[in-house]
Amino acid sequence: MDLTYDARELEFRDELRTWLADNPAGELPAEEDSIYAWRRDFQRRLAAGGWAAVHWPREYGGRGATLTESAIFFEELARAGAPLPANALGLLLAGPTIMTWGTQEQKDRFLSPIVTADEIWCQGFSEPEAGSDFAALKTRAVKRGEEWIVTGQKVWTSGAQYSKWCMLVARTDTDAPKHKGLSYFLMDMEQEAVQVRPLRQITGESEFNELFIEEARIPDANLLGGAGNGWKVALTTLMNERAGLAFFLQVRLRQLLDRVLAEAAERDLLEDAAIAERLGELHLKAEVLRLTAYRGLTAIEKYGQPGPEGSLTKWMWSETNQQLTQFAADLFGPDALRAGNPWSYELLRARGNTIEGGTTEILKNIVAERVLGLPKAR
Numbered sequence: 450m451d452l453t454y455d456a457r458e459l460e461f462r463d464e465l466r467t468w469l470a471d472n473p474a475g476e477l478p479a480e481e482d483s484i485y486a487w488r489r490d491f492q493r494r495l496a497a498g499g500w501a502a503v504h505w506p507r508e509y510g511g512r513g514a515t516l517t518e519s520a521i522f523f524e525e526l527a528r529a530g531a532p533l534p535a536n537a538l539g540l541l542l543a544g545p546t547i548m549t550w551g552t553q554e555q556k557d558r559f560l561s562p563i564v565t566a567d568e569i570w571c572q573g574f575s576e577p578e579a580g581s582d583f584a585a586l587k588t589r590a591v592k593r594g595e596e597w598i599v600t601g602q603k604v605w606t607s608g609a610q611y612s613k614w615c616m617l618v619a620r621t622d623t624d625a626p627k628h629k630g631l632s633y634f635l636m637d638m639e640q641e642a643v644q645v646r647p648l649r650q651i652t653g654e655s656e657f658n659e660l661f662i663e664e665a666r667i668p669d670a671n672l673l674g675g676a677g678n679g680w681k682v683a684l685t686t687l688m689n690e691r692a693g694l695a696f697f698l699q700v701r702l703r704q705l706l707d708r709v710l711a712e713a714a715e716r717d718l719l720e721d722a723a724i725a726e727r728l729g730e731l732h733l734k735a736e737v738l739r740l741t742a743y744r745g746l747t748a749i750e751k752y753g754q755p756g757p758e759g760s761l762t763k764w765m766w767s768e769t770n771q772q773l774t775q776f777a778a779d780l781f782g783p784d785a786l787r788a789g790n791p792w793s794y795e796l797l798r799a800r801g802n803t804i805e806g807g808t809t810e811i812l813k814n815i816v817a818e819r820v821l822g823l824p825k826a827r
């Protein structure tokens with residue numbers, strides 16, 4: 450693909466750069482409790498400036514940005530050191546899924562508060578016994594009159610403690626084959642029947658939660674895409690999961706690598722051939738990642754949907770990020786492992802990278818089957 454931006458794209462980038470320079474996100478708060486509020490306030494400012502949902506159509510409060518402009522948005526956000534908006538799951542997953550499958554009433558009701566961060570969303574897919582094979586989920590929804598009664602358990606639900614709404618996939622037909630008996634609901638989290646218990650992670654923070662659902666009620670009007678269509682609707686959500694993020698993540702990786710380089714230079718470590726070689730390898734991987742992200746964009750532009758490149762970039766990013774943070778810890782010694790040191794946080798948080806948003810093994814299966822045409826694993 451042509452990697453140079455045209456005049457319109459340059460104008461978009463410059464306008465955004467100016468806005469980000471005039472509206473800095475500020476420093477990451479030290480207290481975990483304040484981080485969410487910081488990200489929500491930043492999203493509100495983005496929304497007021499018309500920048501919160503650049504890839505959404507204008508009629509829903511977006512900017513109607515092209516895919517390339519959307520990639521520029523995520524690159525610039527990361528470059529400015531700004532956080533992902535607090536409602537990232539609403540903007541990247543729930544919104545586009547509702548736009549694809551929702552009725553006009555659902556679009557009118559749900560889309561606008563996503564952009565303004567007035568209503569935060571979480572993704573209730575994974576369960577204790579259904580992660581990679583999420584069609585094996587057991588949470589049940591039974592229709593009673595004009596509503597659905599839901600009982601079950603979800604786990605690893607990021608941001609549930611801040612969320613008003615949950616993209617919930619539940620089993621509505623136990624007789625149908627497992628992929629066909631699912632339905633996709635927009636569940637109100639603010640009810641007694643939904644209990645959220647934060648899970649403490651290795652980093653000490655609680656990004657994700659367990660959800661205990663005991664006869665929660667969901668009006669039929671909040672069923673998305675029709676009963677029994679949950680698998681197809683969920684695929685729309687999953688296809689959107691990796692699209693824009695690749696650009697944000699590749700810039701964040703580049704920034705971390707630049708920090709390692711700068712700190713290594715300060716400590717006079719660059720003359721060591723073994724260290725220089727490792728840094729060279731990581732530089733190469735960061736560049737390959739950037740170019741693969743753009744290749745993914747070309748595939749979407751050509752064929753209208755994400756190709757297997759989405760799996761490649763997620764796989765490459767997560768493994769490279771783990772290698773990079775491990776290398777930083779090796780290089781900077783015990784200092785980098787002390788609690789409160791940013792490198793210790795990066796090292797520990799990177800462990801989840803090869804699990805969240807699809808494990809590396811699952812991504813390798815996708816590449817094996819859909820890129821290399823190898824026989825199905827099972």
Ligand SMILES: Cc1cc2nc3c(=O)[nH]c(=O)nc-3n(C[C@H](O)[C@H](O)[C@H](O)COP(=O)(O)OP(=O)(O)OC[C@H]3O[C@@H](n4cnc5c(N)ncnc54)[C@H](O)[C@@H]3O)c2cc1C
Binds near residue numbers: 576578580607809826
């Ligand atoms: C930081 C973080 C945030 C998350 N946020 C959310 C969220 O907001 N909402 C949500 O619904 N989920 C979320 N998840 C859950 C995530 O999607 C699951 O953890 C992931 O899909 C894997 O499922 P699992 O944990 O049940 O592992 P399993 O699916 O049980 O996998 C266990 C191991 O077996 C391997 N494996 C499984 N199947 C195969 C196969 N067919 N071939 C080869 N190897 C296989 C896996 O790669 C893995 O190594 C989050 C996870 C993390 C780490």
